[in-house]
Amino acid sequence: MSEATLHQERAAASLRLERTLIALAIVALIAAPFVVYPIFVMKMLCFALFACAFNLLLGYTGLLSFGHAAFFGGAAYFCAYAVKAWGWPPEAAILLGTAGAACMGLLMGFLAIRRQGIYFSMITLALAQMFYFFCVQAPFTEGEDGIQGVARGTLFGVVDLGVTLNMYFFVLGVFLIGVFAIWRIVHSPFGMILRSIRENENRAVSLGYSVGRYKLAAFVMSAALAGLAGATKAIVFQFATLTDVTWQMSGEVILMTLLGGIGTMAGPAVGAGLVVALENTLATSGFPVTIATGLIFMICVLIFRRGIVGEIYAKWLRRAEAGSNN
Amino acid sequence: MIFGIPIQALLGQLLVGLINGSFYAMLSLGLAIIFGLLRIINFAHGALYMLGAFIGYLLLVRLGIGYWPALVLVPLVVGLFGMAVERLALSRLYRLDPLYGLLFTFGLALVIEGVFRYYYGVSGNPYAVPALLAGGTNLGFMFLPNYRGWVVVASLIVCIGTWLLIEKTRLGSYLRAATENPELVQAFGVNVPLLLTLTYGLGAALAGLAGILAAPVYQVSPLMGSDLIIVVFAVVVVGGMGSIMGAIVTGYMLGLAEGLTKVFYPEASNLVVFVIMAIVLLLRPAGLFGRDA
Numbered sequence: 128m129s130e131a132t133l134h135q136e137r138a139a140a141s142l143r144l145e146r147t148l149i150a151l152a153i154v155a156l157i158a159a160p161f162v163v164y165p166i167f168v169m170k171m172l173c174f175a176l177f178a179c180a181f182n183l184l185l186g187y188t189g190l191l192s193f194g195h196a197a198f199f200g201g202a203a204y205f206c207a208y209a210v211k212a213w214g215w216p217p218e219a220a221i222l223l224g225t226a227g228a229a230c231m232g233l234l235m236g237f238l239a240i241r242r243q244g245i246y247f248s249m250i251t252l253a254l255a256q257m258f259y260f261f262c263v264q265a266p267f268t269e270g271e272d273g274i275q276g277v278a279r280g281t282l283f284g285v286v287d288l289g290v291t292l293n294m295y296f297f298v299l300g301v302f303l304i305g306v307f308a309i310w311r312i313v314h315s316p317f318g319m320i321l322r323s324i325r326e327n328e329n330r331a332v333s334l335g336y337s338v339g340r341y342k343l344a345a346f347v348m349s350a351a352l353a354g355l356a357g358a359t360k361a362i363v364f365q366f367a368t369l370t371d372v373t374w375q376m377s378g379e380v381i382l383m384t385l386l387g388g389i390g391t392m393a394g395p396a397v398g399a400g401l402v403v404a405l406e407n408t409l410a411t412s413g414f415p416v417t418i419a420t421g422l423i424f425m426i427c428v429l430i431f432r433r434g435i436v437g438e439i440y441a442k443w444l445r446r447a448e449a450g451s452n453n
Numbered sequence: 454m455i456f457g458i459p460i461q462a463l464l465g466q467l468l469v470g471l472i473n474g475s476f477y478a479m480l481s482l483g484l485a486i487i488f489g490l491l492r493i494i495n496f497a498h499g500a501l502y503m504l505g506a507f508i509g510y511l512l513l514v515r516l517g518i519g520y521w522p523a524l525v526l527v528p529l530v531v532g533l534f535g536m537a538v539e540r541l542a543l544s545r546l547y548r549l550d551p552l553y554g555l556l557f558t559f560g561l562a563l564v565i566e567g568v569f570r571y572y573y574g575v576s577g578n579p580y581a582v583p584a585l586l587a588g589g590t591n592l593g594f595m596f597l598p599n600y601r602g603w604v605v606v607a608s609l610i611v612c613i614g615t616w617l618l619i620e621k622t623r624l625g626s627y628l629r630a631a632t633e634n635p636e637l638v639q640a641f642g643v644n645v646p647l648l649l650t651l652t653y654g655l656g657a658a659l660a661g662l663a664g665i666l667a668a669p670v671y672q673v674s675p676l677m678g679s680d681l682i683i684v685v686f687a688v689v690v691v692g693g694m695g696s697i698m699g700a701i702v703t704g705y706m707l708g709l710a711e712g713l714t715k716v717f718y719p720e721a722s723n724l725v726v727f728v729i730m731a732i733v734l735l736l737r738p739a740g741l742f743g744r745d746a
Contacts (some may be wrong), residue, residue: 150736152707176574191552191555203552210525225710231521238731238734238735241734241735241738242690242734242738242739244551244552245488245551245552245555246690248494248552248555249494249686249687249689249690250690250730250734252686252687253683253684253687253690253730254681254725254731256684257724257727257728259724260724260727261724263723264723324647367540374679374683378559378563381556381559385556412482415570415571416567417563417564417566417567418563418564418568418571420560420563420566421559421560421562421563421564421565421566421567422560422564423560423562424556424559424563425542425557425560425561426558426563427556427558428546428553428560429542429545429546429557432549432553
């Protein structure tokens with residue numbers, strides 16, 4: 128079998144697997160609130176979208192941002208403030224949060240893409256920490272208390288989000304729209320160029336692509352989608368606090384992506400679900416969460432770099448190949 | 454009075470800035486050495502600094518071993534710990550993308566910090582200034598606490614000593630050669646894997662030494678490293694990791710800049726290092742002393 132057809136076989140096999148998984152996941156998510164505590168699933172969905180947005184940058188462009196908490200938490204603040212201080216309806220406030228995160232992404236990305244590799248990560252981390260200090264001091268964030276008691280409001284003036292099931296299906300809708308957007312970006316010609324930058328930046332430059340612009344565009348999109356997740360979370364939990372802008376939060380989203388599988392569509396969502404579930408379990412057990420997350424980090428990096436979904440993909444592909452060879 | 458600021462206040466804050474700068478310099482020096490040879494950004498550097506301070510504190514409280522012996526013991530222990538980490542884990546990551554080194558050391562930092570938080574809580578523990586350096590000296594224009602003067606002198610000795618070790622000794626020349634071309638140096642019969650282990654150990658020992666020096670200045674707390682490391686990353690971005698001297702000079706400069714900001718615009722003192730980083734990135738993306746972009 129020639130290399131080209133083998134490659135096509137692989138792509139087809141992974142697409143089949145992806146479609147099956149997605150269909151199963153959507154059915155499970157529609158049934159979930161009737162089985163599991165809905166708030167818990169909503170939290171998972173917000174973090175899953177956050178991790179998928181982060182993966183757009185790490186998995187498909189090869190840029191490790193250590194500052195994504197700034198977009199997630201920043202959007203939560205903007206959204207919560209718009210609802211509480213200006214009385215905006217939830218959909219407008221979420222859009223404002225997303226737009227705010229995109230603007231921050233433009234600023235931070237513009238600075239960070241001036242350096243490559245490991246420096247990029249350090250710059251994003253430092254800029255996010257700067258935003259954290261800004262949030263500690265700025266009056267509109269209400270300091271240590273955070274913005275509390277944010278009303279969930281009425282969606283488009285019709286749907287009362289105070290009802291838990293309404294809230295749930297709204298969050299599910301936001302999640303699906305966000306993930307669909309990421310899927311479209313990744314599978315578009317633009318996404319192909321991003322991947323070529325990840326594989327070999329110098330070659331992409333020599334092919335005539337202005338790599339800087341593509342990186343910046345990917346950074347802004349990733350920031351905006353992370354902001355969408357953060358703003359939605361603020362509406363669900365009715366508050367926005369400093370926790371969401373700390374560097375620990377930036378680390379957490381990296382862990383979710385790494386655990387699930389960098390560069391896979393479903394991986395970050397799976398990782399997010401697991402990390403949120405783990406934290407919920409540990410919160411009652413008294414075992415410190417940071418030790419657990421740190422250990423998972425170390426184990427993933429040493430022996431489990433493909434992540435859970437990445438390993439499943441690899442197995443499936445081997446089977447598909449073995450099947451087509453017979 | 455200078456610009457309406459009493460000269461005492463100005464000098465006092467400059468001293469605080471110089472102290473902070475001493476720690477920035479020592480830590481970014483260690484980061485630069487490790488990065489130079491291992492191509493790994495050691496996120497655990499802040500945790501190793503905290504580990505140094507805590508080991509010093511525990512030696513004093515549990516075993517009654519004072520500051521001066523601790524000044525030797527702590528870097529030794531932290532250095533050995535670092536060497537074990539390099540042998541067991543980091544050595545497996547060299548062939549991979551450097552991002553994995555960053556992620557591994559990030560996990561390591563979380564674990565070290567988590568363990569100390571679990572057993573000692575988040576509140577700070579005071580570490581008394583050693584008797585020999587208690588009190589202060591009146592310099593005429595300001596009052597200088599002896600210990601703080603000692604920290605500045607000690608950090609200068611450490612920085613210059615490390616610089617001499619790398620630039621002027623045979624071991625240092627191996628190290629620099631291995632940074633340029635590890636395969637070739639290995640072919641000449643130098644044990645490069647051992648050199649890598651020693652380098653990480655040296656970086657870790659420097660962090661530990663900074664920790665024990667910091668113990669009497671700041672409170673010994675599990676969180677003391679993680680807040681510092683991010684500022685040190687900004688320092689490293691400003692200085693560029695191409696040169697050892699660059700890391701040292703940038704560390705002191707940014708410490709002083711922070712001190713000055715505390716006098717004139719205290720609200721921004723947390724932000725100033727990051728703002729300087731942003732400006733440097735705009736004007737000179739490779740960093741002040743950087744060679745590689």
